[in-house]
Amino acid sequence: MEQLTNILSIFRHSYKATATAVTALCVSTGVLAAAGTPLPRCDASTASFYLMRYSSPAAVGTPPTTNLSLATVPATGAVALSQIWNAAAAPTVSPREIPLAPATAPLPAGASVAGGMGNDGYIYAIRAVDGDNNWDTSPAAGWGSGQGGGWRTHTRNYELFRYGRDGVDNLGIIDGLGPYLTSTDPSGTSVPGALDARLGPNFNAADVDPVTGILYVASFQTGGSLNRVFRVDVTQTPPKVVSTLTLTANIPGTQSGDFAIDAAGQWAYGVAITSSVFAQNYRFNLSSGAVESLGSSYFSTSFGGAARLPNDANKLAFFGTSTRIMTIPAGSLGSSQATATANGGDAASCLPKFVATLQCTPTDLVDSAGQVANCTVTINQPAPLGGLSIALAPPPANSRYTTTCGSAISVAAGETLASCTITATANTVPADGDVSATLQLATPDAMADYVLGTPIAATVTVRNDDLPSVGVSCTPNSLVDAESQVAVCTITSDVPAPVGGMTIRLTSPISGPRFSTTCGNSAVIEAGASSTTCTITATPNTVAGDGSVEATLTVLDADASTAVPYTVSTRSANVNIADDDKDTNTPTGPGSVTAVPSLSQWALALLTLVLGGFAAMRVRRSRMN
Numbered sequence: 001m002e003q004l005t006n007i008l009s010i011f012r013h014s015y016k017a018t019a020t021a022v023t024a025l026c027v028s029t030g031v032l033a034a035a036g037t038p039l040p041r042c043d044a045s046t047a048s049f050y051l052m053r054y055s056s057p058a059a060v061g062t063p064p065t066t067n068l069s070l071a072t073v074p075a076t077g078a079v080a081l082s083q084i085w086n087a088a089a090a091p092t093v094s095p096r097e098i099p100l101a102p103a104t105a106p107l108p109a110g111a112s113v114a115g116g117m118g119n120d121g122y123i124y125a126i127r128a129v130d131g132d133n134n135w136d137t138s139p140a141a142g143w144g145s146g147q148g149g150g151w152r153t154h155t156r157n158y159e160l161f162r163y164g165r166d167g168v169d170n171l172g173i174i175d176g177l178g179p180y181l182t183s184t185d186p187s188g189t190s191v192p193g194a195l196d197a198r199l200g201p202n203f204n205a206a207d208v209d210p211v212t213g214i215l216y217v218a219s220f221q222t223g224g225s226l227n228r229v230f231r232v233d234v235t236q237t238p239p240k241v242v243s244t245l246t247l248t249a250n251i252p253g254t255q256s257g258d259f260a261i262d263a264a265g266q267w268a269y270g271v272a273i274t275s276s277v278f279a280q281n282y283r284f285n286l287s288s289g290a291v292e293s294l295g296s297s298y299f300s301t302s303f304g305g306a307a308r309l310p311n312d313a314n315k316l317a318f319f320g321t322s323t324r325i326m327t328i329p330a331g332s333l334g335s336s337q338a339t340a341t342a343n344g345g346d347a348a349s350c351l352p353k354f355v356a357t358l359q360c361t362p363t364d365l366v367d368s369a370g371q372v373a374n375c376t377v378t379i380n381q382p383a384p385l386g387g388l389s390i391a392l393a394p395p396p397a398n399s400r401y402t403t404t405c406g407s408a409i410s411v412a413a414g415e416t417l418a419s420c421t422i423t424a425t426a427n428t429v430p431a432d433g434d435v436s437a438t439l440q441l442a443t444p445d446a447m448a449d450y451v452l453g454t455p456i457a458a459t460v461t462v463r464n465d466d467l468p469s470v471g472v473s474c475t476p477n478s479l480v481d482a483e484s485q486v487a488v489c490t491i492t493s494d495v496p497a498p499v500g501g502m503t504i505r506l507t508s509p510i511s512g513p514r515f516s517t518t519c520g521n522s523a524v525i526e527a528g529a530s531s532t533t534c535t536i537t538a539t540p541n542t543v544a545g546d547g548s549v550e551a552t553l554t555v556l557d558a559d560a561s562t563a564v565p566y567t568v569s570t571r572s573a574n575v576n577i578a579d580d581d582k583d584t585n586t587p588t589g590p591g592s593v594t595a596v597p598s599l600s601q602w603a604l605a606l607l608t609l610v611l612g613g614f615a616a617m618r619v620r621r622s623r624m625n
Contacts, residue, residue, distance in 0.1 A: 043353055174238065257320070258305050295332070305348075366424065390418070471491075480578045503562060
C-alpha cells in the first residue's frame, strides 16, 4: 500500500488526471482489477439478484472489503450466494482520495451504497465512504474549514462505479450532481451541481430504469433531499445528470434505504422506516413524481438493497439483515429469508439470459448449382455491447455439401440474429442418393449468457437430382413350346446402383400353361451392379394347333416409396412362345395338296359309277322297244 500511496501522490497537484489513468496504475501494482466483461446473466426461471456486501476496514490502513455475489431466493428458506468476486480494494479510488487521507486513517477505497443493473450487463453504483476523513473539514494542508472546507472537493461522494465480471471501474465524478472545485486551491473553478455536497456523504437509493437505461439516484434519509430524484445518464463520459424528478411528497420516515424500479419502468418501490417498530411501504411514479403509500410493515430494519427478479415481473427482492420478497403493485412483503450479511449492502437486478433458437430454410436442396439453405440463430432480445457468441455443433464434412457454420456464431451488438449457410455441391452423378446435414445449438456453459429455446436443431437434406435411366430387354424374344426354351430378361441401369441397391418396379407377365417366369413385381440391382436378370421359360407340350402367346415384362415409373428414383428408357420387352406341334392330316410341305381319300370314299365312288352305268343301259333298252 505504501507503494500505491507514493504513486498516487503525484496527483496531489494535478487533479485533472482521469480515472482511467488511475485504474491503469492500480492494475499495474496488482491492487485491483478492472471491471472486465459484463456480469453473468440469470436464467429467467430463477429468483436471482446481485448482492454487494461491504465490510468495514479490519485494521487501520486497510481498505474496506467489497463482495459481489449472485443471490438466489428459494420458495422458502435461506438465500444461496454464489460469489462472483471478493476484493479488499476492488473499487478504483479517486485521484483526490489518498493524498487527502491522514497516514493513519484507513485508505478510502470505499464501496458503493446504491446502484442498479444497466442494460449493458454492468452494475452502476454511487460511491460510498467508509472510514474516510471528516467529510467537510479534510485536514490536508491548505484544506481546513477556515479556507472553505473540504466539502467543496467532496467529489468522492459523487463518483460512479461500474461493476463487471472481473472487478470495478471508477467512471469519475458525476457531472451536475454536486458542486466541487476543480483543484485543491480555494481559488479553483467551482463546478455547480444539483445537490449541495454538504448534505451528507452518501446517496442511499438508486436503480436503473430497465426501459430507458437511466440511473435514478436519491438520498432518502434524514438530512437528504426527500422529494428529489436525479436522473443520471451512465452512457456518457463522464456520467451526467440529465434531469431532476421532483416528487409530489416527501418520502416518509427517517431512513428509506434502496428502491427498485419495476420491469415496465413506471414505478420505483421502497420501504421507509417510520419508527423503531413500523415501516411504510411506498412507490413513486418515474414520469409524474406521484408518491403513493402501500401500507405498513411490522419491522424496523432498513433495506440497503432492492432489485427486480427475472422470473416474475411482480416480484422484487429487498435485502437488509435478511431478504424479503415484495409483491407488486400491492407492495406487500413476504417473510424473512436468512441471508449472509455484512456491515452494509446494496442490490441490483440480474438481467435474464438470452434465449437462442435455430432454424434453416429451406430444409431440402438438390445437388445443382445455387442450392443454398440459410441457417439463422435468433435471440429473444438485442445482443449486448461486444455481441453474443453462440456455440454450435456443425454438420460433419461431406463432399455433397459445404457450410459456413462453424463451432460458434456471433450475434452482433444490437442485433437479434446471425446466419450461416449450407450449400449443396453441384454434380451430375446419377444415383448418388441423398445426404443430410444436421446443425445444432451446442449445450451452453452454465455461466453462458444464454439458454436454449425451441427449436435448437435443423436438418438440411441434399437430394440427388441426377436420375439413373432404367430399361428392359429379353433374349431371345421368341421361343417354342418345347424343352429348354428359355428367354433371359435383363433390367439395366445406365449407372451402377448406389449403396443399398436400386429397386425397380415391374409389371410381371402372368404365368400360365404356356410359360412360367421368375420375373416378379420388382427387381433389385445390387450395390455396384448395373443390371439384374429374370427368366421366361416356355412350357413344353405336344398339343397341335394351340397357337402362339406373348409374355410381356414392363418397367414401371418410380414412385414415392422408391428409395433411389430413376427414369425409364425402354419400358417393355416381349417374348413370343410359338406352337411347334404339327397336325398329321395337314400338309407340311410347300404348296396346296388334295387330301388322300379313305377306303370308304373309294367304295362310294365305285358304287356311284356302277349305279350310273346300270341306269344308262335301261334307258337305251326302252328306246329300242
